[in-house]
Amino acid sequence: AQRVTQPEKLLSVFKGAPVELKCNYSYSGSPELFWYVQYSRQRLQLLLRHISRESIKGFTADLNKGETSFHLKKPFAQEEDSAMYYCALIMRGAGSYQLTFGKGTKLSVIP
Amino acid sequence: NAGVTQTPKFRILKIGQSMTLQCAQDMNHNYMYWYRQDPGMGLKLIYYSVGAGITDKGEVPNGYNVSRSTTEDFPLRLELAAPSQTSVYFCASKGQGGTGELFFGEGSRLTVL
Numbered sequence: 001a002q003r004v005t006q007p008e009k010l011l012s013v014f015k016g017a018p019v020e021l022k023c024n025y026s027y028s029g030s031p032e033l034f035w036y037v038q039y040s041r042q043r044l045q046l047l048l049r050h051i052s053r054e055s056i057k058g059f060t061a062d063l064n065k066g067e068t069s070f071h072l073k074k075p076f077a078q079e080e081d082s083a084m085y086y087c088a089l090i091m092r093g094a095g096s097y098q099l100t101f102g103k104g105t106k107l108s109v110i111p
Numbered sequence: 112n113a114g115v116t117q118t119p120k121f122r123i124l125k126i127g128q129s130m131t132l133q134c135a136q137d138m139n140h141n142y143m144y145w146y147r148q149d150p151g152m153g154l155k156l157i158y159y160s161v162g163a164g165i166t167d168k169g170e171v172p173n174g175y176n177v178s179r180s181t182t183e184d185f186p187l188r189l190e191l192a193a194p195s196q197t198s199v200y201f202c203a204s205k206g207q208g209g210t211g212e213l214f215f216g217e218g219s220r221l222t223v224l
Contacts, residue, residue, distance in 0.1 A: 009151060032211065044154075044201065044215040052210075086153060090211060096161055097142055097205065098169070099213055103153035 002027045004089050006102035013077050014110045021072040021105050023061075023087030032090040033070040034099070035061055039083045047085070048072070057081070077109045112137050117202050117216035124192040124223045132187040132219050134202030142205040143185040144213065145169075145177065147198040154201065160185055192223045 003026045013019055025031055035047040048056050050063040050070060061072045070087060087102040118133045136143065141162045146154040156169030160179040174196055176188045185204075189196055199220050203213040 006153075034211070036213075043217045044203075046212045049210060049212070096159070096167065097211070098156060098159060099144075100156075101146075101154040103151060 002089060002091055002100055004087050004100055004102035006085075006087055006105050008105045009103070010106045010108065012108045012110060015079055016076050019072075019074045019077045019081065019107065019109075021085050021087075021107065023070045023072065023102060025068050025070065025087075025089050027068075027089055027091070029092070031063065031065070031068075031070075032092075033061075033063060034088045034090070035059070035070075035072050036086045036088055036101075037083050038086070044086070077107075079109050079111055082107055082109045114138065115202055115204055115214050115216040117200075117219050119219060120217065121220050122222070124189075124221065126192060126194065126223060128192050129188070129190050130192065130221075132189075132200055132202075132221070134185045134187065134216060135183050136185075136202075136204040136214070137183065138204060138206065138214065139182060140204035140206045140214070141182070142207075143179065144203040144205075145175070145185070145187045146201045146203065147171065148201060148218070149198050157187065157200075189221075194223050197221060197223045 005024045033050045037047040038044045086104045088099045091098045115136045144159045145157040155171045158177040160166045202216040
């Protein structure tokens with residue numbers, strides 16, 4: 001069965017320190033993965049998608065099919081990065097398109 | 112564009128009461144979704160729709176119903192509210208093709224007492 005695992009509920013780092021938010025997945029098909037972010041009092045929004053191989057707000061994420069991982073990384077954390085982060089996996093079916101989310105990791109950047 | 116609009120933002124219900132959470136999008140998106148967000152549990156899919164007139168169950172559909180009479184609207188109905196339905200509910204939509212990005216509403220916080 002498809003599953004997205006984010007092992008850390010809470011991650012606290014100091015400003016300027018590197019950040020790595022872990023995400024592991026299990027899926028029998030070809031995985032398509034996203035990172036969504038929810039800042040305080042804001043709606044959930046897309047941060048990154050693996051197919052774009054882009055860097056957004058200094059964050060990057062590489063899909064590692066061997067380790068079935070899609071960890072989110074940033075070399076130097078900023079206070080404004082404090083938020084809830086969700087890893088998500090696309091499941092495509094006949095005419096359907098669903099996103100399965102992990103339980104989320106709350107990132108707290110300490111000034 | 113307003114994007115995805117949810118109403119109400121907050122609601123308190125008594126056990127056994129019924130209510131409808133409204134969701135509307137003005138992006139002409141085919142796909143629409145209802146998720147619930149519980150602390151420490153992430154987002155779980157309740158129902159989804161791939162177009163007007165078509166709905167299907169997600170992971171946690173029990174106690175809920177949906178309809179999709181128009182492309183724009185996707186209301187979620189709670190028939191007999193229970194404390195276990197206390198949660199934050201998010202509606203989302205996605206266009207056909209494209210990047211696969213879901214656009215979310217601001218959420219509706221429901222408390223059942």
